[in-house]
Every structure is written in C-alpha cells, then in structure tokens.
Amino acid sequence: MPSRLADLIRKARRLAAERDRLIDGLAQDWARALRGQGLSAADLDELWAGLMEDAVRRGNELVEGKWTVQAWRHEAKEVIARVRQKVEAELREG
Numbered sequence: 152m153p154s155r156l157a158d159l160i161r162k163a164r165r166l167a168a169e170r171d172r173l174i175d176g177l178a179q180d181w182a183r184a185l186r187g188q189g190l191s192a193a194d195l196d197e198l199w200a201g202l203m204e205d206a207v208r209r210g211n212e213l214v215e216g217k218w219t220v221q222a223w224r225h226e227a228k229e230v231i232a233r234v235r236q237k238v239e240a241e242l243r244e245g
C-alpha cells in the first residue's frame with residue numbers, strides 16, 4: 152500500500168506542475184493580446200467576469216457527472232484568478 156500512496160503523490164505533483172505550466176502559458180498569451188489595448192480596470196473586470204461566466208457555462212455542458220457544478224465552478228474560479236493575477240502583474244510591468 153505505501154508504494155500506491157507514493158505513486159498517487161507523484162501523479163498529483165506531476166499534474167499540478169502541468170496545470171501550473173498551462174496557467175503560465177495562458178497568462179502569457181493573454182498578456183500579449185491585451186498589452187497596448189488601453190483597457191481600464193473596469194474593462195479588465197468585465198473581461199474576467201465574462202471568462203468566468205463562459206467557463207462555468209461550458210463546464211456545465213462538458214463535465215456531465217464527472218464533476219459537481221460546485222467543484223467545476225471552484226476550479227474555474229481558481230484558474231481564472233491565477234491567470235488574472237499573472238496577466239495584470241505583467242501588464243503593470245510592461
């Protein structure tokens with residue numbers, strides 16, 4: 152049983168690292184796309200709210216029984232918050 156636990160821990164770490172890499176890449180893409188657009192803080196708030204709404208709607212259509220609505224909403228909120236934080240930091244810097 153201990154080796155099974157070690158395997159699960161390794162898998163969780165690998166998946167978390169992959170998720171972090173995907174979030175970093177997505178944030179870089181968004182920062183490139185938004186840089187120089189002259190968006191206000193209110194514009195960005197609307198963008199992130201719209202992305203969250205779209206992610207939840209699409210997730211509800213796609214997950215069908217794999218995740219609960221609450222779990223999907225929580226995951227989408229967390230990912231979008233991390234992307235937003237990285238994008239807005241990059242926009243402030245450059």
